[in-house]
Amino acid sequence: MNLAAELAVRAARHGWRDRTAYLTKSARVSHGQVHDLAARAAQVLAGLGVGPGRRVLLALPDGPEWIITFLAAARLGAVPVLTNPALPAADHAHLVQECEVALIVAEEPLLSRFADRTTIEVGHLMARAATASVARAHPVRPDAPLYIQYTSGTTGRPAGVVHRHGDLAHHHRAVAAHMLRIRATDVSLSVSKLFFAYGFGNSLVYPLYTGSAAVLLADRPSPARIEELADRFAVTVLHAVPSALAHLTAEASPAAFDRVRVAVSAGEPLRPSLADRACRLLGAPVLDELGSTEAGGAFCAQTLAHAVPGTVGKALPGFRVEVRDARNRQVTTPGVEGDLWASGPTLMAGYLQQPARTADVLRDGWLRTGDRAALDEHGNVVHAGRADDLEMVGGITVSPLEIERVLDDHAAVRESAVAAVPDERGATKLRAFVVALDRSDHDVVARELLAEARQRLAPFKVPRSVEFVPALPRTATGKLQRFVLRTGRP
Incomplete structure (x- = not known):
């Protein structure tokens, strides 16, 4: 299999090629256009020395070009390295060296900081791709590396996490299909960006697997901007973080969100009082989910079918969660707090070039998430924050x-x-x-x-x-x- 080829075939099989995939302030891009241009951009990347296993740094703002470049690299069996384009130059230099990057794709202002590496300006890549031939998809196994994503660095220096070609289908089934019931008619808006695990699922995985559309923003949106976009593009699924929801409830008008059918909160615990305010503003359920870069996305969440206030629900399909005490024994007594562990098909193999740190969090197929939690009497997970908090x-x-x-x-x-x-x-x-x-x-x-x-x-x-x-x-x-x-x- 090859993820990029699989998604292109999926779009054709389900009749999504002419449906809108991505919306920006100035463009609408169809699913067919995304996959066709990605196949041609892959040919351009191949001409620059990109091939199976080579790593390509994506230092781009959110936009259709981000998606196309990611799929182009994946089509060649290469490994995109996802990064925040706003990072300091020293941090980008560290990522380039640690990942042994073969090519950097960025906008013009950033290219000068990579003078000693092979680079291509993203607009130039898109222009050349328009007239290039279609690159053959390189066959890979489901466990072949697909991309490297860095942790947020809240507990130390950000660490590179490798995820595989087979991982994304699991996230689609767990979140898009089971938790949110996303359909081709949905339009999503994510406050979180594509280079983060949460935003990556919201804006790449779920739209491409369901034939739905997503609004992409290059900048960090203000409450007024979120309100305006939700109204203009008839957003039905809103992905946010608690701080964004807090600002929305204080500043936005309910009328702009009258087509929202469900919202998601992630990144931090969603306080019941804020959840109530957000539900009233949006006129829709606000579901709390818990995930991590190491898991590739959410592993535990409330769902449209099961949402108990004050909890983050239960493990999503394919995943398991356990609360454990200081001696690593499972805790099943309701209300007793401990460390939260998770297992599932999308857990990372380890941190890039950090075996000791990997051994500290991965044990026998389980991930020590770094979260504190307890179970209620029905087995729902009550999040108690980060252990280091x-x-x-x-x-x-x-x-x-x-x-x-x-x-x-x-x-x-x-x-x-x-x-x-x-x-x-x-x-x-x-x-x-x-x-x-x-x-x-x-x-x-x-x-x-x-x-x-x-x-x-x-x-x-x-x-x-x-x-x-x-x-x-x-x-x-x-x-x-x-x-x-x-x-x-x-």
Whole structure:
């Protein structure tokens, strides 16, 4: 099999070639155009020395050209390396060296940083592809490397994760078919970008496997931009992160989302209060999912058929999850928290050139996800945050998520985060960082928040202070950078 050839055949077999695959502010591209141009772009890449096993760095903003270049490399049996085009030059240089990249595809402004490597400007690639012949698809086994994707780096230097040609079909079955029931008539919009595992599934895997369409954005969309695009393109499936949903509920109008039938939240725990606000805004269910770069996407989620508020549902088809204690024993007692482990057909073989780090998270076909979780009485997974998010205060380990759920229930709070911050003597004290929904009197809101926390939480979990901030520090994927808050200078 070869993924690129398989998807092209699938589009023809199901009659999708003339259906719109991708929408941008200036173009509509059909499924047939995507696959035809990818087959021709592959011939151009082959002329530049790209072949089976060679690695091609994609340093591109989201757009049809991204999809076409990815499929072109895959058609040759080459391995695209997915990267954020906004990374610093030093980070790109590290990826190029670590992955032994043979070719870089980028826009003109970035090409100068790769002067010592073979490069091609993406517009030039597309222009040459328009008149090139069709490249033959290189046959590969399902377990052959397809692409390398880097982790977000929230717990250390980003690590390269290799995924295979056979992985994408599993994600389609688990998420697009089972969880979301995506059909050819759907139009998706993803806040997360293609170079992240979440965005890759949303904007490449699900549309190409279902014949549906996806809106692609080169930039990071504001709430107003999301609202405008959802209305203009009649979006039916919205993929977001909790921070984006928080801003939407504060700034957007429900009328723009009247054709949305389902939304997805990922990247961080979705607080019940925010889920309720988002459901009211969108007039549709908001499903929480949990995944990772190491798993290639979601492995556990609520679904249209089964969504218990306050949980991330159960393992998706093909996957298993377990909660384990500190001695690596499975925990089945409801409400008892432990480390979350996952297994399934799309787990990475390992981190690129990092065997020790691989051995730390992969054991006997199971992935230690780095998440903390418990099971409810029906076997649903209750996410308790990342293991490295736990705070130590006065010798006691505290989960900030429990505190943040209390703070987020206040009508004046858009979002909050709690961290242990050292005081002038070096003693750590819990501080709540709050983004307000409006211009309410901050002193009054702070007193109300602390009073509510004292009523609902154990004394050692009550923040000592509340600081109002315009925004919380986040990664490009929208994940909270709690380590920044711990400095006391967000």
